[in-house]
Amino acid sequence: MSYTRIQQRMEVLKTSGRKALIPYIVAGDPALTVTVPAMHAIVEAGADIIELGMPFSDPFADGPVNQRGAERAINSGTTLADVLKAVSEFRNDDCDTPIVLMGYLNPVIAMGEAIFCEAAAAAGVDGLLIVDMPPEEEGALVQSAKMAGLDLIYLAAPTTTDERLQIIGKATSGYLYYVSLKGITGSSKLDTASVSKRVVHMRQHVTVPICVGFGIRTAQDAAAISSTADGSIVGTVLVSQVEELVDQPEKIPSALKAILEPMRQAMDANG
Amino acid sequence: MALTEQELRTLDYEPDTGGHFGDYGGRYVSETLMAALNELDQSYKKLKNDPDFQCEFDTDLASFVGRPSPLYHADRWSKAISGAQIYFKREDLNHTGAHKINNTIGQALLAKYSGKPRVIAETGAGQHGVASATVAARLGLECVVYMGAEDIERQSPNVYRMKLLGATVVPVESGSRTLKDALSEAMRDWVTNVDDTFYIIGTVAGPAPYPQLVRDFNAVVGREVKWQSKEIFGKYPDALVACVGGGSNAIGLFYPFLREAEVAIYGVEAAGRGLSTNEHAAPLCSGRPGVLHGAKTYLMDNNDGQIAHTHSVSAGLDYPGVGPEHAYLKDIGRANYVGATDEEALAAFHEVSQVEGIIPALETAHALAYTKKLAASMRSDQTIVCNMSGRGDKDIFTVAKMEGISLT
Numbered sequence: 051m052s053y054t055r056i057q058q059r060m061e062v063l064k065t066s067g068r069k070a071l072i073p074y075i076v077a078g079d080p081a082l083t084v085t086v087p088a089m090h091a092i093v094e095a096g097a098d099i100i101e102l103g104m105p106f107s108d109p110f111a112d113g114p115v116n117q118r119g120a121e122r123a124i125n126s127g128t129t130l131a132d133v134l135k136a137v138s139e140f141r142n143d144d145c146d147t148p149i150v151l152m153g154y155l156n157p158v159i160a161m162g163e164a165i166f167c168e169a170a171a172a173a174g175v176d177g178l179l180i181v182d183m184p185p186e187e188e189g190a191l192v193q194s195a196k197m198a199g200l201d202l203i204y205l206a207a208p209t210t211t212d213e214r215l216q217i218i219g220k221a222t223s224g225y226l227y228y229v230s231l232k233g234i235t236g237s238s239k240l241d242t243a244s245v246s247k248r249v250v251h252m253r254q255h256v257t258v259p260i261c262v263g264f265g266i267r268t269a270q271d272a273a274a275i276s277s278t279a280d281g282s283i284v285g286t287v288l289v290s291q292v293e294e295l296v297d298q299p300e301k302i303p304s305a306l307k308a309i310l311e312p313m314r315q316a317m318d319a320n321g
Numbered sequence: 322m323a324l325t326e327q328e329l330r331t332l333d334y335e336p337d338t339g340g341h342f343g344d345y346g347g348r349y350v351s352e353t354l355m356a357a358l359n360e361l362d363q364s365y366k367k368l369k370n371d372p373d374f375q376c377e378f379d380t381d382l383a384s385f386v387g388r389p390s391p392l393y394h395a396d397r398w399s400k401a402i403s404g405a406q407i408y409f410k411r412e413d414l415n416h417t418g419a420h421k422i423n424n425t426i427g428q429a430l431l432a433k434y435s436g437k438p439r440v441i442a443e444t445g446a447g448q449h450g451v452a453s454a455t456v457a458a459r460l461g462l463e464c465v466v467y468m469g470a471e472d473i474e475r476q477s478p479n480v481y482r483m484k485l486l487g488a489t490v491v492p493v494e495s496g497s498r499t500l501k502d503a504l505s506e507a508m509r510d511w512v513t514n515v516d517d518t519f520y521i522i523g524t525v526a527g528p529a530p531y532p533q534l535v536r537d538f539n540a541v542v543g544r545e546v547k548w549q550s551k552e553i554f555g556k557y558p559d560a561l562v563a564c565v566g567g568g569s570n571a572i573g574l575f576y577p578f579l580r581e582a583e584v585a586i587y588g589v590e591a592a593g594r595g596l597s598t599n600e601h602a603a604p605l606c607s608g609r610p611g612v613l614h615g616a617k618t619y620l621m622d623n624n625d626g627q628i629a630h631t632h633s634v635s636a637g638l639d640y641p642g643v644g645p646e647h648a649y650l651k652d653i654g655r656a657n658y659v660g661a662t663d664e665e666a667l668a669a670f671h672e673v674s675q676v677e678g679i680i681p682a683l684e685t686a687h688a689l690a691y692t693k694k695l696a697a698s699m700r701s702d703q704t705i706v707c708n709m710s711g712r713g714d715k716d717i718f719t720v721a722k723m724e725g726i727s728l729t
Contacts, residue, residue, distance in 0.1 A: 107496065107627040108613060110505035111351035111512070117495050117505075129625045155349060155612040160626030182349045182612060186339055209356035209515070218352070229353055 055148040055176045056201050056224035059098055060259045060280065069317050070225075070281025071096055071272070072261055073310055074152065076103035076119040077136050078128025079292055084299045085136045088292075091303035093147050096314030101179065101283065104133050104153030111181045119289040122296065130157045130166070134173040141174035150177040150203060150224070158191060167194035177201035177224045185221040205229055208248060212255060219256035226256050227283065230275070231264045240265035242274040249278045273316035284313065323654030329582045332653075336646075340529020343652060346645035348528040350615045354508070357515040362530045364435045369537070374434055381426050382541060385459065386416045388423075390542075392549035392706065398676045405559065405699035407692055409679070409709040410546055410574065419682065419711030420542060420570040421452035425521055427538030429456040432519030439463040439514070442521045443507040445472055445500030446636035447479025448711065449523030454488035464488040467506045469499040472636060479715065497630055500640055504614055524567025525644030528615030532644050539573025546706055547577055554704055560585040560695060563708035564688040565605065565658065566638035568647045570710035579655060588647060589691040591633035592660030602631035604643050605651050605658035618645040634663035634719070635683035637711075661690035669693060670713065670720065682711035683719065 053061070063070055073092045077085050089100055105123035109116065137149055151170060158166050158180065170178070178200055183191065185204060195202050201224030206215060208231070218226065230245045249260050262275045263283030272282040288306055295302050324332070340362075341347050348358055368374040382388040391414065395407040412420040425442075432440050440462050444450030450466040457464035466483055470492040473480055483490050496502035504527075511520040525532040525539075550558050561578060563571035565588040578584045593601030601607070604619040611620045613628060621629040621641040633639040650656040661669075669689035674680045681689060685708070692707040699705070713720075721728050 105627075108501060108505055110508045110614065111353065113509070114495060121496065124627060131625075156620075156622060156628070157626030159611050160622060160624065181351050182615070184348065184350065184352055184355060187347050187349050187617075205352035207351075207353045207356070210352060211356065214355065229351075 054199065054201050054224065056099060056150070059148050060225065063098060069276035069279070069320070070098040070259070070261055071310065071314055071317060072099045072101055072263070072281050072283040073097050073288055073306070074101040074103060074283060074285030075288055075292065075306070076105055076116070076123050077133040078105060078123035078126050079119040079289070080122045080296045080299055081126045082128055082132050082136060084302050086139050087303045088306055089140050090143065091307045092310060093144060095307040095310035097147065097310060098281070099148045099150060101150045101152045101285070102133065102137065104130055104151050104157060106154040106157055109154060113286065115286050115289050115293065118293060130161050134169050134175070137175050138173040148176040149174065150179055151175050152179040153181065155180050155183050155191070163190040164194040167191070167198040167200060171198035171200055175200065177203050179203040179205070179227060181205070185217050188221070203227055206252065215252060215255040219258070222256070222258055225259040225261045225280065226252070228252065228260055228262045228279070229264045230262050240271055242271065245275060246278040269312040269316035272313040273320050276317045277320050282313070282317065284310070322652045326582045329653070329655050330580050332580070334576070334579045336529060336533055340533065342646045342649035344610070345617050345648040346529055346532055347617055348615060349612045349617060350528045351512070353512045354528065357511065358528055358530070365431060365530055365534050368431060368434055374430060378427055378430055382423065386422050386426065387414065388541065389545045389549070390414050392546060392553055394553070395677050398673060399696065401676060402693055402696045404696035404701065405703040405705045406554070406701065407696055408553070408558070408704060408706045410542060410706055411709050412542060412570065413679065413681065413685070413709045413712035417452050417455050418714065419448050419452070420539060420573060420708070421449050421523070422455065423541055423573065424535045424538035424569060425449070425452040425456045427534070428519070428521040429453070429460050429462060432462060432521070433460050435519065437517055437519040439465070439518045440521050441465045441467065441507050441510050441518055443467045443500065443503040443523060445469070445503070445639060446715065447472070447476040447483065448637060448715070450488070450490070451479055451482050451486070453521045454483040454486035457488060458486045465510065466490050467493050467503040467510070469493050469497070469503050471498040472500065472503070475636065501614070501628065508614070524569040525572050525646060526567040526614060526616060526618070526642055532616065532646055535569055536572045536576055536646060539569050540576045542570070542573040542708065543575060543577035546574060550704070550706065557581055557584050558706040559699065559703040560587060560705045562587045562589060562688050562692045562695065562705060564589045564638060564684050564710060565643060565647060566591070566602070566640050566684060567642070568644035570708050572644060572646055574706070574708045575650070575656060586650070586656040587691060587695065588656055588658045589687045590658060590660050591635060591638035591687055592662045593632040593634070595662055596660050599629070600632035601660065602633040602639050602641065603660045604641060605647060606660045610648065613642045616645045618642055618648045619651070634666060635687065637682070637684040638687065659691055661687040665690035667720070674713070679709065680713035680717070681709060682713045683716045685710045
């Protein structure tokens with residue numbers, strides 16, 4: 051079986067003793083024209099993988115900041131086809147950085163699972179993270195994703211039992227996304243010590259790399275998390291920045307870069 | 322997909338272990354909610370057969386709600402229509418004025434028996450919020466109700482009622498600022514505070530096991546109708562009619578009759594300004610299957626899978642999804658789903674008020690509008706039971722305003 055771009059990147063990081071920095075932005079927030087330049091800026095800042103949000107009108111697992119990001123994207127007319135177009139355009143200049151599309155199931159069902167997976171793979175997408183599709187509910191999408199060679203990334207939570215961790219560990223490919231807090235994206239409390247302990251425990255059940263998201267705001271957070279985890283996922287703090295610059299969208303790429311660079315440095319200084 | 326009559330008579334109509342009704346239902350939720358739903362599933366399975374729990378539930382239904390609610394012969398209206406005999410199941414006479422109290426008592430007792438001191442709820446028109454605040458007060462539980470900011474403006478009397486009952490009402494400013502956004506916000510609260518918090522959901526929608534447990538608590542309605550109809554007219558009704566938003570009052574009436582295949586079943590959705598317009602709230606009549614709020618079900622979305630804004634004169638039916646069991650009953654052909662427009666519902670609202678001396682809720686008025694059509698096509702020795710799911714006191718301001726009458 052051939053390695054996917056995500057698996058390759060994780061291998062390279064492991065060999066070089068570095069950890070993955072995985073930023074999240076919403077495609078089309080505040081407009082699709084900003085998305086591709088923002089993605090390139092994110093890569094320049096040292097991102098290893100990009101999680102690109104597919105906007106959905108009712109994102110109940112997200113906090114208010116990310117929901118507003120999705121609303122801005124939908125209001126600017128961003129469709130799922132537009133998200134794929136942005137990936138395609140990004141691929142004109144970057145063939146190396148893995149891209150994971152993150153979102154909810156209904157827009158995917160609306161396009162058709164098989165059509166979506168084929169189109170995503172053709173556009174240069176490497177993985178899918180469907181927030182409201184736990185392994186128990188996997189259906190047409192899983193088959194289609196496998197056929198298209200896309201990694202399917204699943205979530206684990208602090209409340210996930212060992213029994214479920216094994217199921218999730220088997221289902222997930224590329225990496226496992228550990229939701230570090232019991233809350234929603236953008237919650238404020240982050241207990242890095244208990245996250246580390248949990249990551250160590252999860253490795254008994256999960257063989258793929260474990261990346262941690264929810265609540266990582268500062269370079270210190272990112273460094274502390276990635277001292278045990280295989281990567282830090284940074285979302286809300288970036289979406290907040292986009293929101294602040296909604297009237298000056300040309301400044302967004304460099305502002306995102308300015309947030310991520312210190313994180314990259316702090317994470318690399320760890321090793 | 323439609324099943325034969327023999328199959329309909331022998332199905333057990335229970336979800337599988339994952340909470341699926343056929344293709345529908347299930348648990349389409351983020352992993353962060355899984356543990357809470359599994360815990361709820363376990364505790365419900367245990368308490369469902371716990372005699373203490375059942376006894377307390379039955380006692381509260383009798384002495385706090387006022388059950389059984391009567392089955393009333395709408396004699397004058399039946400004669401005026403000159404078709405089938407119409408009976409109303411008087412859920413409007415329940416404490417707090419609607420069927421909602423049946424399932425909120427059940428859920429609040431689950432909270433109590435699971436040791437959760439705090440309950441949360443979402444509400445659209447405020448009826449479910451009031452019912453939740455009522456039982457929370459009754460059981461001494463802290464209660465937080467999420468309500469869309471726009472609904473708060475439209476339903477100020479209910480907001481005040483909830484506050485009188487000691488609940489905190491949190492305005493939801495996101496999205497369309499209505500019921501679906503309140504539901505999202507309540508789920509977020511639950512994910513964050515799951516250790517001490519029970520989420521009292523307002524209808525048979527949402528992730529498993531909610532559609533099943535809300536149905537089970539509401540099924541008291543249909544069970545009563547079974548013995549009442551035998552007692553009053555010596556047989557089961559020929560047809561059942563109920564309005565469907567999320568679908569809890571409807572499933573409560575329908576469920577005990579599902580295997581009685583000779584009883585025709587009609588769920589009435591809000592056709593708003595007409596099913597051919599985009600301004601309605603009728604996912605079963607003109608939506609398609611998708612995933613919303615944790616369940617696979619029929620819903621209203623645009624071509625890109627974004628959930629649509631709905632319209633209905635009745636806030637309680639103004640929801641883009643529907644309980645997954647209704648989706649299943651539609652596909653297997655056990656129940657028929659039809660629409661009633663704003664206009665038809667308003668006409669029925671006035672007619673039943675004047676002919677029967679009962680002011681129905683605007684939600685219920687949709688069921689009444691269809692009941693009238695159906696009755697006219699039936700014989701006078703046939704019977705229809707229409708669920709009078711709620712009383713219309715809450716709606717008089719809305720109706721007056723639409724008719725240009727100022728009440729202040």
